[in-house]
Amino acid sequence: MLVQLVFASVATQPCSQTQEAILQQARKHNADSAITGALCYGYGIYLGAMEGERSQINRIYAEVLRDERHAHAQLLYFSEISERTFAHWPLGRVNLESLNPSAILKYIPQWPPQPEHWTAVSALAFLKDMVASASVVAR
Numbered sequence: 001m002l003v004q005l006v007f008a009s010v011a012t013q014p015c016s017q018t019q020e021a022i023l024q025q026a027r028k029h030n031a032d033s034a035i036t037g038a039l040c041y042g043y044g045i046y047l048g049a050m051e052g053e054r055s056q057i058n059r060i061y062a063e064v065l066r067d068e069r070h071a072h073a074q075l076l077y078f079s080e081i082s083e084r085t086f087a088h089w090p091l092g093r094v095n096l097e098s099l100n101p102s103a104i105l106k107y108i109p110q111w112p113p114q115p116e117h118w119t120a121v122s123a124l125a126f127l128k129d130m131v132a133s134a135s136v137v138a139r
């Protein structure tokens with residue numbers, strides 16, 4: 001069964017120092033497990049999406065929760081899906097700080113972005129907006 005999971009969390013170290021290692025490690029794992037997704041980072045937060053076989057998503061998310069490079073992970077969305085949103089990317093990236101802030105503020109009630117500002121509805125709309133505006137980068 002194909003499912004999608006979306007979470008938000010707080011970076012425990014500056015994203016700029018850890019994002020490359022996370023992306024490289026995760027891309028390899030995800031490609032091996034037919035998982036696709038995106039990792040948005042910046043302003044001290046992560047907003048992550050992963051999609052794939054349910055058992056694989058449960059397994060990877062359990063690892064992600066144990067990862068000390070972030071904390072206070074909020075599970076925003078977990079659902080069966082009919083199609084992937086990030087089919088092109090084992091783990092695409094979005095640097096939140098390289099976007100026009102209005103592209104984020106459109107979806108959250110306060111600035112700066114915090115994990116608790118995101119809901120399932122706003123996070124999914126934002127992620128789809130990132131795909132549609134070609135803001136998801138493969139490498």
Ligand SMILES: Cc1cc2nc3c(=O)[nH]c(=O)nc-3n(C[C@H](O)[C@H](O)[C@H](O)COP(=O)(O)O)c2cc1C
Pocket residue numbers: 009022025026027029030037039046048050060063064065066067069070091
């Ligand atoms: C915000 C965040 C998102 C992550 N996303 C993924 C992911 O999509 N896939 C993945 O395999 N690992 C992801 N990781 C990394 C895992 O937590 C974990 O470090 C990794 O799977 C372990 O790799 P290793 O067994 O090669 O050391 C993420 C970590 C963080 C902090």
